[in-house]
Amino acid sequence: MSGSAALLVLADGRFPAGGHAHSGGAEGAVKAGRLRGAGDLEHFCRGRLHTAGLTAAGLAAAAAAGHDPLALDEAADARTPSPALRRTARRLGRQMMRAARATWPSPALDELAAARPKGAHQPVVLGLAARSAGLTPLDAAYAAAYENISGPATAVVRLLSLDPFDATAVLARLAPETEQVAQTAARAADGPVEALPAASAPLLDLVAESHATWPVRLFAS
Amino acid sequence: MHLDHQVTDPERHTHSAPATRADGSRRALRIGLGGPVGSGKTATVAALCRALRDRLSLAVVTNDIYTSEDAAFLLREAVLPPERISAVETGACPHTAIRDDISANLEAVEDLEEAVGPLDLVLVESGGDNLTATFSQGLIDAQIFVIDVAGGDDIPRKGGPGVSTADLLVINKTDLAPYVGSDLEGMARDAKAQRGELPVIFQSLRSEAGVGPVADWAREQLAAWTGGAAPAA
Numbered sequence A: 001m002s003g004s005a006a007l008l009v010l011a012d013g014r015f016p017a018g019g020h021a022h023s024g025g026a027e028g029a030v031k032a033g034r035l036r037g038a039g040d041l042e043h044f045c046r047g048r049l050h051t052a053g054l055t056a057a058g059l060a061a062a063a064a065a066g067h068d069p070l071a072l073d074e075a076a077d078a079r080t081p082s083p084a085l086r087r088t089a090r091r092l093g094r095q096m097m098r099a100a101r102a103t104w105p106s107p108a109l110d111e112l113a114a115a116r117p118k119g120a121h122q123p124v125v126l127g128l129a130a131r132s133a134g135l136t137p138l139d140a141a142y143a144a145a146y147e148n149i150s151g152p153a154t155a156v157v158r159l160l161s162l163d164p165f166d167a168t169a170v171l172a173r174l175a176p177e178t179e180q181v182a183q184t185a186a187r188a189a190d191g192p193v194e195a196l197p198a199a200s201a202p203l204l205d206l207v208a209e210s211h212a213t214w215p216v217r218l219f220a221s
Numbered sequence B: 001m002h003l004d005h006q007v008t009d010p011e012r013h014t015h016s017a018p019a020t021r022a023d024g025s026r027r028a029l030r031i032g033l034g035g036p037v038g039s040g041k042t043a044t045v046a047a048l049c050r051a052l053r054d055r056l057s058l059a060v061v062t063n064d065i066y067t068s069e070d071a072a073f074l075l076r077e078a079v080l081p082p083e084r085i086s087a088v089e090t091g092a093c094p095h096t097a098i099r100d101d102i103s104a105n106l107e108a109v110e111d112l113e114e115a116v117g118p119l120d121l122v123l124v125e126s127g128g129d130n131l132t133a134t135f136s137q138g139l140i141d142a143q144i145f146v147i148d149v150a151g152g153d154d155i156p157r158k159g160g161p162g163v164s165t166a167d168l169l170v171i172n173k174t175d176l177a178p179y180v181g182s183d184l185e186g187m188a189r190d191a192k193a194q195r196g197e198l199p200v201i202f203q204s205l206r207s208e209a210g211v212g213p214v215a216d217w218a219r220e221q222l223a224a225w226t227g228g229a230a231p232a233a
């Protein structure tokens, strides 16, 4: 069965799963002066895509492939050194769970929701949602990888009043790399959970920790 | 035209906010307060808490745009114990958090109910926004739109979803009308033209009556929600 239309629903930036309130570390990078325009946005997104994006895509693909979601949730914890980002991932996972159970209800989602009432890691829930929607592991990896860069791009339009055409052009230029990352992640999902991608970006982790303590900020992360 | 003014209809049931708890009892009534920046939403929430907290189990969710000022104000004023106040972050888009993607707000409401429940009433304050910002019916059961006389007396005439469809329109800061030259009768006429039979309350939190009429309205909503008599004032 072709699930392309369901993938569009899942990957739509307006899918009501809480992402709009998060910048994927872009707010911290803007404040630190490292992200000042469309050129920087491309570097930022490329870095995210090949690190946090690849890791998230691997977890999502593995969940869609039918790996045990609780084992994947632990694997996600192990791949997320920043406590602030673990909290964020679980909060967004809970929000994704609510949206997924409303859109593609399934016993597997119900079970994970019961086992992790305060939220499992978002990529795991995303992958399970994809599975419930009849999508493939590769589809889930696409959704996770794309969301990893589309979230910051949207946030930077708000943070810097960046030209929205420039921001969207960045996403388009990164499309071939997004495809590669999704394919790598989907291939890894054929193997054991331990061997899933574990790339991380130390600066994103550090900035997330300090961002979480700011009294005044536009985005939750 | 808004087709569902009977938002406190006991039969109403949505996926996001079923009217009953897991054990079958009726969950807390959720009232949203929206309106432009600075119109008096937080002040009204604070006054409502003071008016209702002795008889009802209350909680508040605030949606600040880039700080937690509103939650901090409510905490400072000690209108409720801190565990009954929760702040949601909205990513620079307050209307998204109350209308297009309500998941964070739903979680805040549910967590409050779990932590300090059972609750009778949850007040959800939106971040200050524009005249089109209304709450999703998946989040709240009834909504109050708060405008003020100093923000321009032509706002009721301009209408928009908030002014024309909210379950209650509060026109706040009437004490300032003489100083800003606002025509209250004109505002009342325009509001009537926009809203038909839907209620409008003119309020000054600086006056004797204060939040009284809005508190009475909230008690009526709660009585209709629980299907019993209004709790005594």
Ligand SMILES: Nc1nc2c(ncn2[C@@H]2O[C@H](COP(=O)(O)OP(=O)(O)OP(=O)(O)O)[C@@H](O)[C@H]2O)c(=O)[nH]1
Binding pocket: B035, B036, B037, B038, B039, B040, B041, B042, B043, B044, B070, B126, B127, B128, B129, B172, B173, B174, B175, B176, B203, B204, B205, B206
């Ligand atoms: N004179 C007068 N001032 C009022 C009244 N109600 C509120 N205020 C004042 O108006 C200012 C803004 O009130 P808030 O309650 O913070 O307004 P808000 O709608 O919550 O504002 P945002 O959350 O920033 O959108 C405060 O200084 C209040 O004390 C009133 O009835 N009369």
Ligand SMILES: [Mg+2]
Binding pocket: B041, B042, B043, B070, B125, B128
């Ligand atoms: Mg306020």
